[in-house]
């Protein structure tokens with residue numbers, strides 16, 4: 001599987017580390033490079049498991065603000081890096097749950113400033129216009145995390161991996177349990193890679209639909225953030241997130257209420273589906289927003 005993934009991404013097999021889902025891969029990175037008296041920096045709001053797994057491994061979590069567009073603010077990042085000297089910096093790009101990808105210039109700037117590892121979580125990487133994989137040869141401190149859970153639609157298989165310098169792979173092999181990746185999972189991963197064209201086709205269709213849903217949301221009473229992932233973050237202007245979430249649920253449409261995330265008060269996240277599912281979501285949302293608010 002390592003060799004197949006290396007060929008898939010154009011890197012050496014020694015640069016690939018596989019795990020039981022990218023969460024386990026993140027856990028291995030934090031076991032190897034985090035721990036007591038070490039620090040991990042995250043850019044909030046972001047994927048909650050980065051800080052959660054960091055804390056589980058005894059790593060101190062520090063955070064930096066994103067700007068109003070949810071992009072990493074490089075001046076703020078430099079300030080926090082200078083002050084905290086984090087051993088690991090986590091960048092989720094495209095970011096879950098806001099959807100935006102940070103440009104490669106941001107990744108390069110963070111690499112230059114970070115004293116330790118820069119972990120770029122690209123769980124939704126195939127939906128974005130560029131990938132930090134392009135920068136791998138420039139630095140031994142860059143780690144790019146990928147998963148079979150999203151674009152490959154294989155979340156239940158629990159298969160994820162990272163690409164990095166061989167030294168980072170070796171460090172993670174030292175903390176992983178022996179034979180932690182079973183043979184059946186590896187066989188399934190190998191089979192999946194044969195269907196890359198189908199996967200790319202699915203991504204193309206979802207990106208097309210994302211554009212349509214984004215445009216339709218733009219005509220409604222909601223604030224919308226442009227997305228590079230397969231979901232869109234939006235904030236209803238006239239109703240609370242809870243009201244809209246419940247109204248959608250009553251119409252059999254389930255979105256994620258992300259208003260509890262730091263800095264995302266009042267926000268919801270909708271995942272892009274089929275044409276029919278997206279139509280149903282938009283129709284239900286129009287109805288809910290047209291109804292008088294309870295507040």
Ligand SMILES: Cc1ncc(COP(=O)(O)O)c(C=O)c1O
Pocket residue numbers: 020021022023024047092096121123124146147148149155158159160
């Ligand atoms: C940004 C991000 N990274 C990693 C994961 C973990 O995925 P898995 O452990 O299934 O590979 C998720 C899942 O939601 C995610 O959103």
